[in-house]
Amino acid sequence: MDFAFTDEQEMIRESAQDFLADVSTSAAVRAAMATELGYDPALWGRICNELCWQAIHIPEEYGGLGLGFVELTILLEQMGRRLLCSPFLSTVGLAANALLLAGDEEQKRQWLEPIAEGRLTATLAWAGRRGRQDAGAVEVQAQAQADGDGFVLSGVARYVPDGHSADLLIVAARAPGSEGTAGISLFAVPADTAGVERRWLPTMDQTRRQAQIRFDGVRLGREALLGEAGEAGAALEKTLQLAAVCVAAEQLGGAQAVLDLTVDYTRERVQFGRPVGGFQAIKHRAADMMLQVETSRSAVYYAACVADEALFGETSCGELPLAASLAKAWCSDAYFYCAEESIQLHGGVGFTWEYDPHLYFKRAKSSESLLGAASWHRERIAQAIL
Amino acid sequence: MDFAFTDEQEMIRESAQDFLADVSTSAAVRAAMATELGYDPALWGRICNELCWQAIHIPEEYGGLGLGFVELTILLEQMGRRLLCSPFLSTVGLAANALLLAGDEEQKRQWLEPIAEGRLTATLAWAGRRGRQDAGAVEVQAQAQADGDGFVLSGVARYVPDGHSADLLIVAARAPGSEGTAGISLFAVPADTAGVERRWLPTMDQTRRQAQIRFDGVRLGREALLGEAGEAGAALEKTLQLAAVCVAAEQLGGAQAVLDLTVDYTRERVQFGRPVGGFQAIKHRAADMMLQVETSRSAVYYAACVADEALFGETSCGELPLAASLAKAWCSDAYFYCAEESIQLHGGVGFTWEYDPHLYFKRAKSSESLLGAASWHRERIAQAIL
Amino acid sequence: MKISFSAEDERFRDEVAGWLADNLRGEFESLRFRGGPGDEHSFPEERKTWERRLAEGGWTGVGWPGAVGGRGLSINQQVIFHEEYARAGGPGRMGHIGEGLAGPTLIAFGSEAQKARFLPGILAGTEYWCQGYSEPGAGSDLANVKTRAERVDGRWRINGQKVWTSLAHESDWCFVIARTEPGSVGHRGLSFLLVPMDQPGIQVRPIEQITGTCEFNEVFFDDAVTDADNIVGAPGDGWKIAMALLGFERGVSTLGQQMQFQNELDQVIAIARDNGQAQDPVMRQRIADAWIGLRIMRYNSLRMLSGPQDGSLSKAAMIYKLYWASWHRDLGKLAMDVLGPEAEILEGAPYDLTRLQSLYLFTRSDTIYGGTNEIQRNIIAERALEMPREPRLG
């Protein structure tokens, strides 16, 4: 047991922090979020080519760096801290894990290698229009083709992160008449496949794009199927759990950022003849924010260790569902709390477009509902312990 | 519309406040709560004979003062503020209302007159052992006697306020096999009736006594039945709703008292060279307490006006269930919040037996579960509005 | 103590509802439920036309005394008017700063000439007002006002900057707190000036908010001028008048505000019923709590209005801003949580918010403008609870 970063992990953290402080400035974020693509392709190119972050936890046999989930988490925390606009979560935190968990050797090689090389962005399309975010949310239907040699996808996936721009869609679809996690298949579908209609859904949080994707009788060959037909429910659930840990890490970074913003602002801002940060009520609230940040940190890195074991370990690691729900529930509340306090403690400028707290506040809200709200995750835990 | 006390109401408030400040001091409360009876009979005698509070809202035709529910609420608020140990809530807030709502003329005369004259204490026994507090909680069974001329009560009522000392028990019992509010009858049962076994249940909150009452084949004549057999569910529900308003008024008084205690203490107590009440964090928390107190006041007096209409008005006043649940839910949370803040803001002495905050803190908790916790009342409202 | 309205008041309610039903239609139909907080930027011209329609109907200055041209309604009838106005979806009042703040201030402190000059325009819906209070660097702290005015050539010459001024670009006049005694500090040496907006010495710069829209403005005074007569009270009376004005803000119009809140809550409830969240027990608790909170807000307001009308602030009034602002902010969050992931999806690009998204984002300003929650807590602790004042340093 050693619950601290190794020297190498600390180096990764520092270099990510320094790099993002340079490139993901407030101005850069605002420029990226004003585009329909939603991120700066040149910056994404630097990340892929100079830093290879997209390859961080992809095994070496598929062209990745072969590091662990903790290292992935470290990057996500720093990205969340700087509101980096990028297809990282969708490509690495969703699609790559789905491929790792559900693909066969050939599929992994086919798709993970271009991801690891930075040549391919990807995402996971799973939730339908009913507002759920778990594996039971799948609404797209997959029917075996009459000749038995492929599938036809029909239906709508909504809230797909970077769904309008990803090169590859990992699509969760279900057998007609199935429910919950039963009957679910995963498919690797190039976004330019005939019958795939993608529409950008502009969102309150402009730092992460969402799309609706309509599958209008999309015909797929057998090779698009990851794993066995109708048997991917467990892999999808595990993918979503790993992604929940990823989002929790981003949330931790965001919470840290708004705490830092708030402390800096209140130290500078003078009212009633004193820096407002010297008023005890403000200090106590900043202290409560720090408590949320530090407990989130404990939650995230605990969950990251569990996720690492679940993804790469020798055992099946039954703790992942609990750890993922714990981290997502806690960090969702913590980030939202810190972000709203940040607006409030900034006073008048806190709700202007010009200052940054609102960017984090909106990101906190969108991250809260992404992959299931806190109360949903608590209920999942209740099911396990009660 | 005039949502302020009349001059007469203000006089009642002031005189109750002054009287209770004299007689229900911390020392007097501590002395009373150390007895098994749980209150000082001499003080109760003064209240009944000099002030006639027990008669306040009983109609004049039954020997009462014939004032309204707002006046009753004013007294209860002041009693809660001073933690008065007395059988007032059980006798006036529970039993008298049950008699008013369910009794026939003769029964009202028979029982309300001695109550109004201060010769009789009474209570309502309704809840069983399962922990519920609504009309559905009735567990005691009433069976018609074989000869058709009376009833036999069997079973256990628990959590009965002042149940070990009241002279008269208004007992809710249900027809065998009935559920919810169906099949409920109310009986007026002198406590010395054969087969009634009463046992004091010592409680964390020592300022209000509870008892368990076992009915061991208690034989009652027809005259004991209030209203029609099996038809008293609605009257019981209404009685409990009125009682919820009464408890909310006590809670308001208690919340005001702990706010006052806290403000006084923090103004005096010096730490780090200043009165702790001068530290902004303390001031802000006192301000939040006051917000709870003042909103509770609005809730209680709104509910009191509705209760007055429901008990004495010409219409049936469908708003009572909502108003009662609103007041009880809000004031339960408000009182608990203020009481726990009071302990915390008193610092070290806050959790000693010697200082008073713990008395209020315990009363806040017992009042919270009495007649249904806040979440239960919110769910009742949700049923009405959703 | 009674909470029901008299039969006469209920007849008045019918009259108001009837007039609104007859008039808030046709060309005004599209204004229903528009122009409130967070939507102030919408349809300004149409809403001014609507103000004149109101004036024709005798529905401006309903609480002003008859002697100055107001309708002189009782408090109960004012409550009813504001409730029915909001219930019918009456548009956000372009004239509310004139009617609710400038007018009452002039009625209380203005000269006869000022009343004659300014009150008719407010009542007729032909002159609009904005408020020059907050300053950058001073925030809610009027004692730090740095805008200064000096007497030059029979006029006041004003230099400085105000901020968080709503409707500045739609207003004809601004009332400005300025320092007229050079070198004065704190509350002394401030004056209350009436300044015409249409002059080269005034620049208005909109502030883009969290919603992407502009409700508030910065107003720059660069040798702006106003006539020497346009001072309310004497030089140095500014603090006293400003404090009295704070009292005018907490009045019967709160009941109208609450009816808007009820409209919003009803919309949230309708969505919850529609998308199944109404079946979720945790959401049920939150919706019930919001419902309770709004009822309490109503009765709290009625307590404020029923107390002694001696200008003193009751305890119910002292907590009111903190209470409604926090409640409204929480309603915004609840609305989003009821919507779930769909809460994110805009009406359209680039940043067209739905009504509930706008509620959610704009309510973040409720707890800040007009005295932050923190300032409100200071005031409650120091004035209502008489706890020791914060030591003033520096």
Added chain:
Amino acid sequence: MKISFSAEDERFRDEVAGWLADNLRGEFESLRFRGGPGDEHSFPEERKTWERRLAEGGWTGVGWPGAVGGRGLSINQQVIFHEEYARAGGPGRMGHIGEGLAGPTLIAFGSEAQKARFLPGILAGTEYWCQGYSEPGAGSDLANVKTRAERVDGRWRINGQKVWTSLAHESDWCFVIARTEPGSVGHRGLSFLLVPMDQPGIQVRPIEQITGTCEFNEVFFDDAVTDADNIVGAPGDGWKIAMALLGFERGVSTLGQQMQFQNELDQVIAIARDNGQAQDPVMRQRIADAWIGLRIMRYNSLRMLSGPQDGSLSKAAMIYKLYWASWHRDLGKLAMDVLGPEAEILEGAPYDLTRLQSLYLFTRSDTIYGGTNEIQRNIIAERALEMPREPRLG
């Protein structure tokens, strides 16, 4: 970063568990799960006997260096020891102030003679310690210490009063912060003295708590004396030593504390399953939240223990007291709410509390003693976040 223990550590876990299973039985059976916070007054003599059994087994001073007679376990093994001790229901340690505070202070700052004199008694379970820090009127503010000590006839003569001293009546020695420099103020002029409790100059008066039991005491020093040698460090070093000692409090024993919390939470869950509250969706949220909070507490502690061991307080450590105290207090409330109306009913008259009632009431002190939540927030803001310090007046 890894969260699993090594195979060797897991073997050690088996060893601890085995020893406890073999020894915490028979005469000690009745001590299981007794004597913790809120129950300190129970079975003091029997628990001292148990301390000596622990000493015989080599389970005292497990984290002390071998050179001073400790067992010198690694951090991981100390964690395991404390976890297993609590899991087995090991009774509240009568020796915890000696082992956790007095001992480490002497090891760090004491003279060789002091170590030789005092450490063996702590390790053997033959000498017990209490802590003389807080004073009435000073609260958590050590700088306001008024207890004074003067050198008279080769001894220290001590006058003053301490408060919130737990186990004072069961202790042989007390470490006392006293002012040894007459006229000094604030942090200067304080010294750290070791004072024998069994003397006529010391009176112990129990403080009755919210629970009706007495865990804390007032200690009156009225010409109490101790040998001149019984000062740790030099006169005037008291503040420095006291601050270092605060760091000793936040150590591996937190993992044992958490295991007790887990026992309590398990009891709450069992009741909820039994009485049907586990089916209530609102209660399910709260129970899940408590479970989450406790897991986070564990990983927060492991972060504290895994960071650099240079004596610096990590951020994870700075929030720890505020966090666990608030969590534990909330657990007490949750326990009562799960019980519903039954929560009120005592074990017996006059005031015999059940274990969960005692938890509920006693946890109200968790957020107060050892630095109130408010003091903790000050410390976090000023030391961790480096926000401006509170101005010191008067």
